[in-house]
Amino acid sequence: MAELRGFGAINDDLRKLGVRLLAISVDPRGKQxxxxxxHNLPYDLLSDEKGEAIRAYGxxxxxxxxxxxxxAIPSYFLIGADGRVLWRRVAARVQDRPDPQTVLxxxxxxxxx
Amino acid sequence: xxxIDLHEKPAKPxxxxxxxxxxxxxxxLVAAPLYIALLDSPAVRATGWPMFLIxxxxxxxxxxxxxWDDRLWVRIVGGANPLVLAVMAVGFFWLSALPIPxxxxxxxxxAPGFTLWDQKGRSVALGGPAARxxxxxxxxxxFW
Numbered sequence: 735m736a737e738l739r740g741f742g743a744i745n746d747d748l749r750k751l752g753v754r755l756l757a758i759s760v761d762p763r764g765k766q767x768x769x770x771x772x773h774n775l776p777y778d779l780l781s782d783e784k785g786e787a788i789r790a791y792g793x794x795x796x797x798x799x800x801x802x803x804x805x806a807i808p809s810y811f812l813i814g815a816d817g818r819v820l821w822r823r824v825a826a827r828v829q830d831r832p833d834p835q836t837v838l839x840x841x842x843x844x845x846x847x
Numbered sequence: 848x849x850x851i852d853l854h855e856k857p858a859k860p861x862x863x864x865x866x867x868x869x870x871x872x873x874x875x876l877v878a879a880p881l882y883i884a885l886l887d888s889p890a891v892r893a894t895g896w897p898m899f900l901i902x903x904x905x906x907x908x909x910x911x912x913x914x915w916d917d918r919l920w921v922r923i924v925g926g927a928n929p930l931v932l933a934v935m936a937v938g939f940f941w942l943s944a945l946p947i948p949x950x951x952x953x954x955x956x957x958a959p960g961f962t963l964w965d966q967k968g969r970s971v972a973l974g975g976p977a978a979r980x981x982x983x984x985x986x987x988x989x990f991w
Contacts, residue, residue, distance in 0.1 A: 736886040753981045759989030766966040780963040790959035792952035793986050806986035807945050813958040813982045817974055824952055828943040833889040
């Protein structure tokens with residue numbers, strides 16, 4: 735979970751911008767509790783076991799899980815206080831992850847700072 | 848006048864030193880674990896350059912043995928290096944492709960609302976009247 739660890743490092747900066755970081759996957763709550771503890775993550779993980787949020791945002795990887803279950807395509811959505819999507823990024827490959835610092839800059843720019 | 852024999856093989860040592868071969872094999876074996884160890888670096892993760900650099904040099908050395916050595920087992924061990932490189936390249940550049948997201952990933956303007964449970968058993972609502980403040984959603988693959 736190199737990606738989630740990396741975002742832990744910019745959590746404080748995001749808070750200063752008034753942005754709450756939320757990570758979402760289809761993992762059950764127990765698994766996420768484990769992940770959060772193991773990597774000492776300073777933000778919350780949301781369990782989307784039924785894939786509702788993943789479907790709503792259009793980032794379903796059909797049959798992408800180890801047992802052929804539907805999982806999320808790695809992606810980011812910045813939601814403004816007014817509920818509008820201000821910035822988004824969807825990965826094209828499994829190893830395609832942005833530098834958290836780049837994401838922080840993009841978020842800052844999208845919020846007009 | 849001496850006749851040139853076209854079928855004569857060029858002169859070469861019957862057995863060349865083997866340490867470069869072992870070095871290449873070690874490089875090939877260490878390349879993928881090294882990539883896993885360096886996953887925390889986004890630049891390494893995205894390009895895999897340390898893995899391909901080491902495995903690439905190892906493949907070149909291995910290829911020389913596979914092509915020109917007299918001993919069969921040396922040719923096999925040498926040839927294994929470029930083979931492993933090829934498998935890694937296929938996995939990295941081809942098998943790693945993710946599906947194209949559904950249309951709404953690019954088109955939604957208003958964030959769809961949802962209510963989900965967090966890892967501590969608290970209900971978290973996004974969108975709708977319960978929304979307050981900005982949020983950065985990270986969708987991740989999970990199941991690790």
